[in-house]
Amino acid sequence: MRAAAVVLPLLVAVLAACSGGGAPQLEVGDAQSAEPVSGASQIVLEITNHGDGDDALVAVDTDTAIAVEIHLTEIDDGQATMRELEAADLPAGETTRFRPGGLHLMLIGPDESIELGGTFDVTLEFDRSDPVTVPVEVVDLLDLTDPAEDEETVDPDG
Ligand SMILES: [Cu+2]
Numbered sequence: 001m002r003a004a005a006v007v008l009p010l011l012v013a014v015l016a017a018c019s020g021g022g023a024p025q026l027e028v029g030d031a032q033s034a035e036p037v038s039g040a041s042q043i044v045l046e047i048t049n050h051g052d053g054d055d056a057l058v059a060v061d062t063d064t065a066i067a068v069e070i071h072l073t074e075i076d077d078g079q080a081t082m083r084e085l086e087a088a089d090l091p092a093g094e095t096t097r098f099r100p101g102g103l104h105l106m107l108i109g110p111d112e113s114i115e116l117g118g119t120f121d122v123t124l125e126f127d128r129s130d131p132v133t134v135p136v137e138v139v140d141l142l143d144l145t146d147p148a149e150d151e152e153t154v155d156p157d158g
Contacts, residue, residue, distance in 0.1 A: 024092065024129050025051030031122065031134050034141040036110040043068065043105040043122060043136055044144055048095040056087040057096075059125040066109030068122065073101055082106075087127065100144070114138055 031045035049055055060068035073082045080101075088103055090096050098105045107114075114120055119135040126132075 022053040023051050024049050024053045024055035024090065024126075026055060026090065026126065026129050026132070028124065028132050028134050031136040032139050032144055033107065033114065033120075033136045034139060034144040035116050036107065036114055037141070039109060041107045041110050041114070042098075042100055042144070043107065044099045045105070045134070045136075046095055046097045047090055047124075049090045049092050052092050053128065054092050055090040055129050056127040057090060057124060058087045058127050060105055061123040061125065062107070062120060064111050064114055064120040065107040069106045069108055071104050071106045073104065090126070116140065 027048045027050055029046035029048070031043055033041050033043045035041065043060070047057065057070065060070070062068055070085045070088050071082045072085055073080055082104075085103075088096060088098070096103065116138055118138045120138070121133050122136055123131050123133045
């Protein structure tokens with residue numbers, strides 16, 4: 001009965017037919033993380049707002065880390081630095097990606113139960129939409145790192 005676990009490509013078609021209301025309609029994609037290194041790890045996921053109202057991710061909760069912070073990596077003078085955001089905008093009609101190198105979700109003090117091949121739950125809290133709990137799959141770091149910082153996305157899954 002978890003809507004978040006159901007991926008509905010049809011929603012894209014529905015979007016075109018949908019008008020008015022001004023309400024966000026969020027679809028959370030598959031979430032992944034890697035085994036923690038040096039007491040930190042990131043959650044990679046996409047959130048698409050199919051509605052016609054803006055929303056924002058305001059908090060992420062999990063039992064498997066001290067905290068999850070919303071971070072933004074910025075390149076300043078060739079140096080990558082990251083800062084914590086209070087919220088991440090999820091504009092209407094757009095897909096927002098959380099991944100290394102840009103906007104990302106940082107697990108602070110992840111605990112030992114986070115193991116390769118396992119999963120853990122996180123609850124995403126939004127400004128307007130109801131909270132959504134999704135499973136995060138723990139994968140190899142190399143599978144997690146998305147080199148497609150630019151437009152050249154290589155997706156072997158098609
Ligand atoms: Cu970070």
